[in-house]
Amino acid sequence: MTAEHPDHPHGHSHEDHDHAHAPHPTREDDDVALGAGEAKFLALKSLLIDKGLLTADEIRQRHEINDRGTPHQGARMVAKAWVDPAFKARMLRDGKAAARELGIEVTEADLMVIENTPQRHNLIVCTLCSCYPRSLLGEPPAWYVSKAYRSRAVREPRKVLREFGLVIPVTVEVQVHDSNADLRYIVLPMRPPGTEGMGESELAALVSRDCLVGAALPGKPSGAAA
Amino acid sequence: MAERLITDIGGLPAGEVPRQEAPPLFWQKHMLAMFNVLWSNGILNLDEYRRTMEEMSPEDYNRSTFYGRRLDGMIELLVEKGLIDRAELGARTDDILRKGTRDHAG
Amino acid sequence: MPAESKAAYAPGDRVRILDLGKPGHVRTPVYARNKVGIIDRYCGRFENPEERAYGRVGRARIPLYRVRLRQRDLWTDYEGAEADTLVLEIYDHWLRPV
Numbered sequence: 001m002t003a004e005h006p007d008h009p010h011g012h013s014h015e016d017h018d019h020a021h022a023p024h025p026t027r028e029d030d031d032v033a034l035g036a037g038e039a040k041f042l043a044l045k046s047l048l049i050d051k052g053l054l055t056a057d058e059i060r061q062r063h064e065i066n067d068r069g070t071p072h073q074g075a076r077m078v079a080k081a082w083v084d085p086a087f088k089a090r091m092l093r094d095g096k097a098a099a100r101e102l103g104i105e106v107t108e109a110d111l112m113v114i115e116n117t118p119q120r121h122n123l124i125v126c127t128l129c130s131c132y133p134r135s136l137l138g139e140p141p142a143w144y145v146s147k148a149y150r151s152r153a154v155r156e157p158r159k160v161l162r163e164f165g166l167v168i169p170v171t172v173e174v175q176v177h178d179s180n181a182d183l184r185y186i187v188l189p190m191r192p193p194g195t196e197g198m199g200e201s202e203l204a205a206l207v208s209r210d211c212l213v214g215a216a217l218p219g220k221p222s223g224a225a226a
Numbered sequence: 227m228a229e230r231l232i233t234d235i236g237g238l239p240a241g242e243v244p245r246q247e248a249p250p251l252f253w254q255k256h257m258l259a260m261f262n263v264l265w266s267n268g269i270l271n272l273d274e275y276r277r278t279m280e281e282m283s284p285e286d287y288n289r290s291t292f293y294g295r296r297l298d299g300m301i302e303l304l305v306e307k308g309l310i311d312r313a314e315l316g317a318r319t320d321d322i323l324r325k326g327t328r329d330h331a332g
Numbered sequence: 333m334p335a336e337s338k339a340a341y342a343p344g345d346r347v348r349i350l351d352l353g354k355p356g357h358v359r360t361p362v363y364a365r366n367k368v369g370i371i372d373r374y375c376g377r378f379e380n381p382e383e384r385a386y387g388r389v390g391r392a393r394i395p396l397y398r399v400r401l402r403q404r405d406l407w408t409d410y411e412g413a414e415a416d417t418l419v420l421e422i423y424d425h426w427l428r429p430v
Binding site: 277 | 355357386406
Binding site: 036066143163164 | 231233234235236237238239240241242243244245246247248249250251253255256257258259260262263264266267269276279291292293294297300301304309310314315318319321322323326327328
């Protein structure tokens with residue numbers, strides 16, 4: 001049985017990268033052999049350029065814009081909401097406008113921030129494809145776009161969360177948000193106890209990418225596989 | 227009841243959620259940027275793009291990878307719009323594979 | 333530009349998500365069809381993806397709502413808590429008042 005899983009974006013080994021807070025690498029993959037998928041992409045690109053439908057510069061510029069999206073941007077919004085109740089209120093009312101206050105340009109139609117409370121834990125999924133606030137957070141993790149997550153998160157969210165090492169008490173409601181149309185979502189997790197007196201950047205460091213989807217809690221590991 | 231789209235999988239049985247981290251490669255991000263440019267240049271839109279991926283056969287969809295179907299969906303859509311020729315794309319692809327080098331400078 | 337009329341539904345309204353039996357590109361998942369839920373919020377007006385998917389762009393914008401359902405109403409074998417819910421976005425023409 002091949003090691004390639006249909007949901008994994010590539011079939012070769014990959015160096016460990018901590019993408020949590022660092023900018024994305026933009027160097028080309030000269031250390032990875034040219035495969036069939038990349039060759040097809042390069043062929044398509046050259047064809048489209050020759051037909052005048054786009055230019056290499058346009059693609060490069062857009063790639064750079066897309067690279068601005070990182071989980072750290074979401075973490076900054078959460079940290080500020082934790083220390084500034086008025087900002088939190090604005091963020092819950094209008095996520096795009098709140099992001100813009102921090103110099104973050106969200107380009108999706110709408111950004112809705114969903115608050116975790118002692119009564120309710122929120123989990124985000126896109127069952128139909130892979131909708132995700134990319135301009136804010138960058139590309140979603142492989143697990144988020146996997147068929148297994150898209151199928152099971154709506155039907156057995158607590159079981160999925162347990163696989164992530166997160167057990168939500170039955171006294172707390174689990175609310176799943178299927179991002180199936182025009183809105184994009186992030187979760188505003190609760191501020192962990194014992195963080196009083198921490199500054200915004202310290203607090204942001206507690207908020208991982210998985211916290212913003214509802215698959216982890218801040219300041220605690222999500223039980224990630226190796 | 228209407229037929230279920232191949233992508234409409236909410237609630238279907240599935241196995242464990244794969245947790246292996248797999249950050250996109252440079253060319254995969256370049257491909258997504260290329261889609262964004264085609265969209266902002268008015269050549270296609272996101273809804274058409276989703277629709278072409280939904281039109282894959284179940285067999286093709288089940289064995290497709292995330293970036294694989296994004297690339298193939300874009301190609302199908304551009305062929306549908308008469309903007310590219312499949313044979314010419316195939317020839318260029320073979321050419322690039324034969325040379326074995328990249329040219330991201332475009 | 334089409335006039336902005338009042339949204340048909342308000343938060344708290346009970347609605348049924350229809351199964352329109354419509355072929356082709358739709359954004360209403362099968363798991364939610366023929367289910368009854370509550371309007372969570374009105375999201376505004378957006379172009380209909382069922383039109384845009386076939387190149388018909390710039391058409392009339394239609395209302396979009398977040399609809400909240402009880403998980404136990406969605407799945408007969410739901411194993412989670414009684415209070416668990418799911419919210420998804422449904423376009424106006426897929427809804428009827430209950």
